[in-house]
Every structure is written in structure tokens, then in C-alpha cells.
Amino acid sequence: MAVGLEKPGPLKAISGIRLSAVHSGIKSDADKKDLVLIELSSSSSLAAVFTSNKFCAAPVVVAKEHLAIQDRVRYLLINSGNANAGTGEAGYRDALQCCDEIAQRSAIQRVSVLPFSTGVIAARLPVSNIFQSLPLLFEQLDKDRWLEAAQGIMTTDTLPKAISEQVDIAGKTVTITGIAKGSGMIKPDMATLLAFVGTDAVLDRIVLQDMNKQAVDCSFNSITVDGDTSTNDACVLIATGESGVVIDKDNQGFVSALKRVYQYLAQSIIRDAEGATKFVEIEVQGANSLAEAREVGYTIAHSPLVKTALFASDPNWGRILAAIGRAKIENLDISRVDLFLGPTCLLRSGVPDKAYREELGQIEMDKEDIKITVNLGQGDRSATIWTSDLSYDYVKINAEYRS
Amino acid sequence: MAVGLEKPGPLKAISGIRLSAVHSGIKSDADKKDLVLIELSSSSSLAAVFTSNKFCAAPVVVAKEHLAIQDRVRYLLINSGNANAGTGEAGYRDALQCCDEIAQRSAIQRVSVLPFSTGVIAARLPVSNIFQSLPLLFEQLDKDRWLEAAQGIMTTDTLPKAISEQVDIAGKTVTITGIAKGSGMIKPDMATLLAFVGTDAVLDRIVLQDMNKQAVDCSFNSITVDGDTSTNDACVLIATGESGVVIDKDNQGFVSALKRVYQYLAQSIIRDAEGATKFVEIEVQGANSLAEAREVGYTIAHSPLVKTALFASDPNWGRILAAIGRAKIENLDISRVDLFLGPTCLLRSGVPDKAYREELGQIEMDKEDIKITVNLGQGDRSATIWTSDLSYDYVKINAEYRS
Numbered sequence: 001m002a003v004g005l006e007k008p009g010p011l012k013a014i015s016g017i018r019l020s021a022v023h024s025g026i027k028s029d030a031d032k033k034d035l036v037l038i039e040l041s042s043s044s045s046l047a048a049v050f051t052s053n054k055f056c057a058a059p060v061v062v063a064k065e066h067l068a069i070q071d072r073v074r075y076l077l078i079n080s081g082n083a084n085a086g087t088g089e090a091g092y093r094d095a096l097q098c099c100d101e102i103a104q105r106s107a108i109q110r111v112s113v114l115p116f117s118t119g120v121i122a123a124r125l126p127v128s129n130i131f132q133s134l135p136l137l138f139e140q141l142d143k144d145r146w147l148e149a150a151q152g153i154m155t156t157d158t159l160p161k162a163i164s165e166q167v168d169i170a171g172k173t174v175t176i177t178g179i180a181k182g183s184g185m186i187k188p189d190m191a192t193l194l195a196f197v198g199t200d201a202v203l204d205r206i207v208l209q210d211m212n213k214q215a216v217d218c219s220f221n222s223i224t225v226d227g228d229t230s231t232n233d234a235c236v237l238i239a240t241g242e243s244g245v246v247i248d249k250d251n252q253g254f255v256s257a258l259k260r261v262y263q264y265l266a267q268s269i270i271r272d273a274e275g276a277t278k279f280v281e282i283e284v285q286g287a288n289s290l291a292e293a294r295e296v297g298y299t300i301a302h303s304p305l306v307k308t309a310l311f312a313s314d315p316n317w318g319r320i321l322a323a324i325g326r327a328k329i330e331n332l333d334i335s336r337v338d339l340f341l342g343p344t345c346l347l348r349s350g351v352p353d354k355a356y357r358e359e360l361g362q363i364e365m366d367k368e369d370i371k372i373t374v375n376l377g378q379g380d381r382s383a384t385i386w387t388s389d390l391s392y393d394y395v396k397i398n399a400e401y402r403s
Numbered sequence: 404m405a406v407g408l409e410k411p412g413p414l415k416a417i418s419g420i421r422l423s424a425v426h427s428g429i430k431s432d433a434d435k436k437d438l439v440l441i442e443l444s445s446s447s448s449l450a451a452v453f454t455s456n457k458f459c460a461a462p463v464v465v466a467k468e469h470l471a472i473q474d475r476v477r478y479l480l481i482n483s484g485n486a487n488a489g490t491g492e493a494g495y496r497d498a499l500q501c502c503d504e505i506a507q508r509s510a511i512q513r514v515s516v517l518p519f520s521t522g523v524i525a526a527r528l529p530v531s532n533i534f535q536s537l538p539l540l541f542e543q544l545d546k547d548r549w550l551e552a553a554q555g556i557m558t559t560d561t562l563p564k565a566i567s568e569q570v571d572i573a574g575k576t577v578t579i580t581g582i583a584k585g586s587g588m589i590k591p592d593m594a595t596l597l598a599f600v601g602t603d604a605v606l607d608r609i610v611l612q613d614m615n616k617q618a619v620d621c622s623f624n625s626i627t628v629d630g631d632t633s634t635n636d637a638c639v640l641i642a643t644g645e646s647g648v649v650i651d652k653d654n655q656g657f658v659s660a661l662k663r664v665y666q667y668l669a670q671s672i673i674r675d676a677e678g679a680t681k682f683v684e685i686e687v688q689g690a691n692s693l694a695e696a697r698e699v700g701y702t703i704a705h706s707p708l709v710k711t712a713l714f715a716s717d718p719n720w721g722r723i724l725a726a727i728g729r730a731k732i733e734n735l736d737i738s739r740v741d742l743f744l745g746p747t748c749l750l751r752s753g754v755p756d757k758a759y760r761e762e763l764g765q766i767e768m769d770k771e772d773i774k775i776t777v778n779l780g781q782g783d784r785s786a787t788i789w790t791s792d793l794s795y796d797y798v799k800i801n802a803e804y805r806s
Contacts, residue, residue, distance in 0.1 A: 054735045055728030086724045088754030121721020122755065185708055185725065226707040228722075229729035304629040304707070304793075305588055308801035318524020319631075321489045322588065325458030326632040332457050351491030352525065390707075395795050398711035 003279040003368050003388075005271035008150065008162040012175045013143040014198040016041035016240025020140035021152030024133035026081035026119070026126055033152035035130060037102075037137040038076040038196060044240045046073045047209040048114075049216055051193070051233035057085035058095040058125075059115040060232060066099070066111040071205060075102050076236065078116040078194065079130065080153050080181070085231035086122035094125045101131055105138060118181065118193050118232050119155050150179035153194055156397055157183045161268040167257040172245045174201045176257055180265035184274040184398060186225035187298075188216075188233050195220060195235040195265055199258075200243035207249045211258060212237040219262035222294075223386045225273040226394075227302045270386045275394030278310045280387050282372045286336075288379035292329045296374060297385035299327035307390035310370060315361025317346045324374060336377030341365070349377075406682040406771050406791075408674035411553065411565040415578045416546040417601040419444035419643025423543035424555030427536035429484035429522070429529055436555035438533060440505075440540040441479040441599060447643045449476045450612040451517075452619055454596070454636035460488035461528075462518040463635060465498040469514040474608060478505050479639065481519040481597065482533065483556050483584070488634035489525035497528045504534055508541060521584065521596050521635050522558050553582035556597055559800055560586045564671040570660040575648045577604045579660055583668035587677040587801060589628035590701075591619075591636050598623060598638040598668055602661075603646035610652045614661060615640040622665035625697075626789045628676040629797075630705040673789045678796030681713045684789055685775045689739075691782035695732045699777060700788035702730040710793035713773060718764025720749045727777060739780030744768070752780075 017040060024035040040046065048067060050060050067073075077098055084091045099113040117125065150160035164177040178197030185193070203211070216235050237258075247254045271279050282300050287293035300306055303323040309316040320339060325332075339347035342364035346356055364370065420443060427438040443449065451470060453463050470476070480501055487494045502516035520528065553563035567580040581600035588596070606614070619638050640661075650657045674682050685703050690696035703709055706726040712719040723742060728735075742750035745767035749759055767773065 053725060053728040054737055055724045083721070086721045086750070086755065120719075121725060122719075123721075185722075187729075228706050228708045228725060231721075231725050231728060302705075303631050304797070305631045305801055308798055311798065312802035314802070316523075316525075318486070318489045318526075318634075319588075321458045322456060322524060322631060322634050325456040325634060326590075334457055347489070352489065390798060392795050392798050394707070395711055395714065395793060395798060398708055399715035399717070 002159050002272040003276050005159055005268055008147060008160060011146040011162055012164040012166065012177050014175055014177050014240060015200050015242035016044055017198045017238065018141040018143050019145040019149040020137045020142065021145060021148040022133050022136050025129040026079055033148065034079055034081045035133050035137060036078040036149045036152040037141065038149065039141050040074055040238055041240050041242065042074065044238055045071060045203065045205050045208055046236060046238050047212040048234060048236045049213060051230055053229050053231045055086060055231050057083050057117055057232045058087055058091035059084055059117045060234065061092060062095040062099065063114040063116065066114055069111045072112055073114055074108050074112040076114050076116060076196065077102060078153050080155050081119040082117060082123055082125050083119045083121045083232050084117040084125040087124055090124065094127050097127055098130055101134060105134060116194055116234055118153065121231060146177055146179060153179065153181040155181065155183065156274055157181050157272050159272050161265050163261055163264045165257040165261050167253050169245050169253060172243060174199060174243050174245050174254060176261050178261045178265055180269060182269040183272050184225055185228040185230045186223060186269060186273065187227045187229050188220045188223065193230040193233040197261055198238040198240065200240050201254060202241040202244065202246040203239040208237060208239055210249060211255060215258050215262040218259060219266035222384060223266050223270050224298060224301050225270065225388050267386055270388050273388035274397045275391040276388035277391050278368060278370055278389040280310060280370045280372065280389065282385045282387065283382065284374045284376065285382040286375040286377045286379060287381045290381050290383055293381050293383035294385065295329055296324055296327045296376065297383055299323045300372065301385050301387035304390055310389035311391045313365040315341065315358060315365045317341065317361065320372065321347065332376065338375040338377065340373040342371050405562050405675040406679050408562055408671055411550060411563060414549040414565055415567040415569065415580050417578055417580050417643060418603050418645035419447055420601045420641065421544040421546050422548040422552040423540045423545065424548060424551040425536050425539050428532040429482055436551065437482055437484045438536050438540065439481040439552045439555035440544065441552065442544050443477055443641055444643050444645065447641055448474060448606065448608050448611055449639060449641050450615040451637060451639045452616060454633055456632050456634045458489060458634050460486050460520055460635045461490055461494035461498040462487055462520045463637065464495060465502065466517040466519065469517055472514045475515055476517055477511050477515040479517050479519060479599065480505060481556050483558050484522040485520060485526055485528050486522045486524045486635050487520040487528040490527055493527060497530050500530055501533055504537060508537060519597055519637055521556065524634060549580055549582060556582065556584040558584065558586065559677055560584050560675050562675050564668050566664055566667045568660040568664050570656050572648050572656060575646060577646050577648050577657060578602065579664050581664045581668055583672060585672040586675050587628055588631040588633045589626060589672060589676065590630045590632050591623045591626065596633040596636040600664060601641040601643065603643050604657060605644040605647065605649040606642040611640060611642055613652060614658060618661050618665040621662060622669035625787060626669050626673050627701060627704045628673065628791050670789055673791050676791035677800045678794040679791035680794050681771060681773055681792040683713060683773045683775065683791065684787060686785065686787045687777045687779065688785040689778040689780045689782060690784045693784050693786055696784050696786035697788065698732055699727055699730045699779065700786055702726045703775065704788050704790035707793055713792035714794045716768040718744065718761060718768045720744065720764065723775065724750065735779065741778040741780065743776040745774050
């Protein structure tokens with residue numbers, strides 16, 4: 001069902017990072033991996049952003065607490081199939097216990113382990129399954145298991161999402177490899193559930209945090225499937241430093257490569273969105289502020305009426321116009337609004353374009369990749385949002401999930 | 404498909420109001436009425452609220468202009484099947500022409516006619532169909548055609564919505580009769596598309612406006628199907644004064660009867676919502692403000708994940724919790740939040756209730772009428788929102804509409 005998304009191409013190992021993935025029994029299907037361990041070399045540094053959902057999951061609480069105490073993370077433990085969210089104090093203890101178990105096995109402190117969970121909300125985490133699987137997980141740790149890790153964090157995803165980029169800096173090669181999962185409950189307010197990106201570059205911790213945040217803003221924080229912000233979102237950027245190449249905050253080559261990785265992963269989530277048959281890019285130009293541009297983009301992207309018209313390949317663009325009109329922005333002058341579907345102008349200065357004919361709209365709507373451009377004619381700020389359509393299969397997947 | 408909604412019972416005429424409804428050819432199905440005329444006696448007064456969508460339709464612009472000039476409205480002309488929205492200057496002239504035609508036929512001023520439209524956005528109104536139908540519309544005017552009028556304003560509605568209430572005041576009977584339509588693009592920000600309520604009470608114009616606005620706030624402004632605010636919303640309250648009973652603003656008997664009419668009509672729209680299989684009442688208590696209570700209620704009501712779980716009768720209440728957690732309110736202390744499904748407690752003080760078992764949640768979810776209660780534990784303000792679920796048929800109806 002994924003829209004123009006293929007299986008990941010070859011992935012590059014990141015020196016200093018080893019991974020493993022197994023089936024522990026959290027998912028009922030024995031063919032599906034559901035537990036991932038990522039090991040970082042002792043010199044690695046790490047930056048992370050988490051969901052802003054106030055009912056954030058137990059592992060999010062624990063991960064934030066551990067990062068607040070120290071910054072030398074050695075292990076990430078990620079399970080899929082269970083979110084460990086809405087589980088109260090018991091869920092918090094479950095997450096801590098998992099960290100404890102890994103710390104004891106590897107003779108490190110508990111705070112050097114970060115837990116991550118994704119899956120059904122409000123069910124207790126089966127910790128015994130996790131404990132039983134730890135020996136195998138440690139045994140299988142390998143630098144070339146990025147694809148298995150991408151598979152192990154999947155829930156309703158139909159395809160794993162992973163990519164590598166390399167960039168030459170000062171005669172040396174720096175590598176970035178990232179994986180992500182996500183398909184529904186996608187309207188990240190910080191990062192999406194879940195993304196792990198590693199690089200062998202040497203990055204100062206402050207620079208690492210800034211770069212992670214900036215790359216998230218123009219990728220995971222610019223996508224939506226259903227407007228539902230997950231309780232478990234997290235995006236982690238790891239720099240092992242093994243390449244010996246020091247990157248400062250103004251290194252455009254590296255920053256661009258990092259953004260390509262983040263945007264590829266974020267767009268992959270939309271291409272594999274629950275029930276998606278269309279990949280939709282909404283560019284809002286001419287806004288007074290970035291916030292206004294994003295508000296208009298998200299109002300269009302969240303409209304069930306726009307989304308069902310996209311599913312039907314119906315150039316019923318009155319619904320886009322109605323969405324723009326109800327967006328919560330000040331002083332919109334509709335007589336300055338232009339609207340395009342692909343290259344085809346629908347609305348110019350607030351009124352239907354004279355050259356528009358339904359056939360032209362139909363040509364654009366029949367495509368799998370659809371571009372909507374709005375120019376508000378107010379200012380010079382713009383934003384791009386990526387989203388999917390609303391299909392029968394979206395309803396089917398979400399009416400049947402948990403079964 | 405409507406959830407617990409029956410055909411309207413007997414409707415009471417309102418002395419001073421006559422109605423007619425015909426098929427003019429705007430809708431392709433010749434069995435469906437699509438044009439309604441409502442005539443008001445010369446002594447009637449009228450109050451109206453309109454959509455806050457900035458791309459409001461041409462008839463909304465014209466109706467507001469006419470009401471700004473004078474307040475003696477004599478005719479309302481309502482068509483279904485075409486919204487005359489997104490039609491620019493041409494659409495504005497079309498709406499004016501319809502008013503002109505009626506004014507000439509009845510020797511009144513154009514500003515005494517208000518036009519209303521509902522249906523497909525961004526298509527020109529077929530005014531010749533309307534003109535041709537006017538003789539028959541005038542000929543058939545009758546005080547007992549409220550049901551036909553309710554049928555004539557339907558679009559994707561499966562049932563007409565209409566109700567009468569009578570209240571005895573100072574030994575005399577005062578009657579209120581109202582009709583409404585709406586099924587999709589429902590998240591009124593002022594009123595819903597479209598409601599017309601008449602009474603034979605004598606009401607001062609200021610009182611009439613206040614009563615209309617207050618009744619709208621706790622009815623049409625408290626429902627949502629899909630979060631999409633229409634370009635054409637309008638709610639009109641007419642007082643003909645023919646009963647001779649003068650109502651002041653503090654008359655609780657009349658205000659209560661009026662609210663019952665508005666709430667019945669608003670809830671009927673939800674019961675007949677596109678593809679609805681559930682009628683859902685969401686009560687948010689313990690908020691710091693009405694705005695916060697409504698924000699939490701609407702965040703739950705708009706969540707596609709909550710709506711698909713409702714469709715599946717799945718007590719997957721983690722999705723409700725995730726929606727509360729992402730609602731845009733300040734300083735939510737999740738350790739004070741209680742959550743109930745019907746009488747069954749799911750969450751107490753932010754953690755899963757010890758007595759909760761899945762079977763108890765299932766019993767509530769299997770019902771057609773579902774009640775969700777959230778207590779935020781912050782303050783003493785509350786709000787109630789009514790909404791529907793998200794089904795295959797919602798997608799089908801909106802993917803196929805226009806065909």
C-alpha cells in the first residue's frame with residue numbers, strides 16, 4: 001500500500017554502533033521482530049527530542065530522567081507492540097527494571113540505558129519476555145544490523161524505513177545512517193515515534209542538540225497522518241566520533257546531508273501512512289509568520305474532507321478553500337489568496353482562475369504524488385507539510401488494530 | 404444509517420410563517436426537493452448568526468449585507484445541492500439576482516430577501532433553474548409545509564430534521580418550530596448549515612439576537628463531525644409575534660423550550676452524521692475555563708484514532724488519553740485527571756483504575772449512544788460536545804460526493 005516507497009537500499013554501518021533485533025513475544029506473530037538493542041561506543045554523544053504529549057509514556061519519562069543526570073548513553077532498548085503508556089507507576093517501574101537488567105549484564109550504570117516503546121497504549125509491558133530475550137540480543141549485536149533494527153521497531157508500518165548518506169569533509173568520509181517507524185498517530189509535536197540516527201562525525205554536544213532539533217523541525221515536525229500526537233514520540237541522534245572528523249555548527253555539507261536523512265525518513269512515514277494511497281506535499285507561501293504558514297498547512301492536511309477528496313482523486317478544491325478559510329490565522333485577506341494543484345492554478349486573488357478547467361485538476365489529482373501550493377499574499381514566510389489521504393483502509397487498520 | 408434518529412413527529416405551524424419546497428433541477432435526482440421559500444409576515448423580526456469561515460459563501464455575504472441595511476425580512480430563499488461558495492464576484496451577482504427576482508414578484512425591496520445555499524463548493528449556481536421554479540414556489544406557500552422545507556434543504560442527510568415545542572406562558576400557548584440540515588463539514592464556529600427556527604412569540608430584536616446566540620452556543624456550536632467548518636453555516640431565528648405573548652430575556656420557560664429545539668436539531672445532525680454508527684457525548688468537567696473544557700472535548704472528538712475505535716466498539720481508551728494529553732491547554736496536571744466511559748472508570752488520578760476490566764469497557768462501547776466523561780481536576784468549568792464515529796461509510800460518502 002505504501003505510496004512510492006521501496007525497501008531501503010544498502011545501509012552503511014556506523015563505526016561505534018552495533019545493533020540487534022529479535023522476536024520476544026510482545027507481538028503475537030512469531031515472524032515479527034519486536035525488541036531492538038542499540039549499543040553505543042563509550043565515546044559517543046547523543047541528543048534526543050521527545051513528544052510534548054502530557055500523557056507521555058513511561059519510557060519517555062525514564063529516558064528524559066536519565067539524560068538529565070548524565071549524557072554518556074551506552075544502550076538503547078526499544079520494543080514495539082506495546083507503548084507502556086497510560087500504565088502509571090507500574091509502567092514506570094517496568095521501564096526502570098528493563099534498564100536495570102541491561103546495566104547489570106554490561107556492568108554499567110542504569111542511567112546509561114534509555115528505554116523506548118511503541119505500540120498499544122494502556123497495557124502493561126511484558127517484562128519477562130524482554131528479560132528472556134536479552135541474552136540473544138547481546139549475542140547478536142553487530143554493526144550491520146540497521147535493517148533488522150528498522151524492522152524490529154515497526155508496528156502498523158508495511159515497510160521498514162532506513163537510509164544512509166555519506167559526505168566528504170576535509171578529505172574524509174563521514175557517514176550518517178538512520179531508521180524510523182511510524183504510520184498512524186502521526187502529528188509529531190517534537191519528533192516522531194521513533195527515529196534513531198547515527199553518525200561517525202565528531203560533534204560537540206550542544207551542536208548535536210541544535211542540529212537534531214533543526215533537522216526535526218523541517219522533517220518529523222512537518223508531517224501529519226491524522227493529527228494525533230503520540231505519547232511515545234522520540235528522535236535520537238548519535239555521534240560516535242569514530243571518523244575523527246570534527247563538525248562545527250556551520251558545516252553546511254553535513255547539515256544538508258543530515259536534513260536529507262531526516263526528511264527521507266519523515267516522508268517515508270507519510271508514504272507508508274495507514275491506508276495511504278497518495279503522498280501529498282502542501283506548501284504554504286506568503287504568510288506573515290512560520291506559525292501562520294504551518295497553521296494553514298496543517299488545517300488543510302487534517303481536513304477529513306480534503307483527505308477523502310484526495311483518496312477519490314476528486315479535484316473538489318472547494319474543500320481546500322474551506323479549510324484555508326477556517327484556519328486560525330489573523331486578518332486573512334481572501335482577495336490575495338492564490339491556490340495551485342501541481343502547476344494548475346485553481347484560485348487567483350481569491351476567485352476561481354479563468355483558465356481553470358476540471359480536466360486540468362483531474363490530471364493532477366490522478367497522480368500518486370500530489371502538490372498543493374497556497375500563497376496567502378500576506379508576507380514572506382513559508383512552510384511545507386507532508387500528509388496522506390483518508391481511505392477505507394485507514395478506517396480498517398484503526399478499527400482492527402489491537403486484534 | 405442514522406443513530407437513534409427517527410422521522411420528525413407532527414410539526415406545529417407558526418402563525419405568520421408560510422413555506423414551500425420544490426425540485427428545481429439543481430440536484431440531479433428529480434425526486435429530491437432542492438429549493439425552499441419561507442415567507443414571513445410583515446410584523447416578524449429575525450436574528451441570524453453566520454459561519455466564521457473567511458471563505459464564506461456569496462449568499463452569506465449578501466444576507467449579512469441585507470441584514471445590515473434593515474431588519475424587516477420577508478422572504479428566505481434556500482437552495483440545496485450547490486453552495487455558491489468560492490464563486491467570486493459572479494456568485495455574488497447570482498445571489499443578488501435571486502433576491503431581485505423574488506422582490507419584483509412580491510413588490511418588496513431586494514434587501515428584504517435573504518438567500519441561503521448549501522451543497523457543492525466552487526460551482527456556479529444554476530439561477531435559471533431557480534427562476535423557473537419561483538411561480539410554483541409562491542403558489543405552494545403554506546403554513547403546514549415545515550417538513551417539506553426540512554426535506555428541501557437536505558444534502559447528504561439521510562433524514563429530515565425538524566421539531567416543535569410548545570410552552571404555556573401567562574395562559575397562552577407559544578409555539579416554536581425549527582428545521583435544520585447538516586451531516587458533513589460540521590464543526591460550526593457560529594452556527595451550522597442550515598437551521599431555521601420560528602416562533603409566534605413577541606420578541607424584542609435585541610432579545611431575539613441574544614437568545615439565538617445563546618441557544619446556538621450550547622447546541623450547534625457544540626457539535627462536530629469532522630472538524631470542517633462550512634463556508635455556508637447560518638442559523639436563523641424568526642419571531643412573528645402572532646401569539647401576542649411578549650417574552651422578555653429572563654423568561655426561563657421560553658428559553659428552555661428554545662434550547663430544547665436547538666439541541667434536538669444539533670444532536671440530530673450528529674445522529675445523522677455522514678457514516679455515523681455511534682452518537683457520542685463528551686463531557687469535560689473540572690476545567691479552568693469554558694475554552695479549556697471545549698478544547699479538550701474537541702481534541703477527543705476530532706481524533707481519527709478515537710473515532711475509528713468508537714466505530715470498532717473497541718474500548719481502546721489509550722487513544723482518548725493520548726488526545727487529552729495533546730490538547731492545547733496550559734498546565735495540565737495528569738495526576739488529577741479522571742476518565743469514564745459511561746459509568747465505568749478507566750483512569751483515576753491519572754492512573755488506570757484498579758477495578759477496571761476490559762469487559763466493563765466493552766459493555767459501554769457496544770452501545771449506540773456512548774458517553775465519555777473527563778474530569779481535569781483543575782477548576783469548576785465544564786462543556787459538552789457531541790460527535791460521531793469515523794466509519795467506512797464516512798470515507799465512501801465523501802469520496803463519492805459530487806458524483
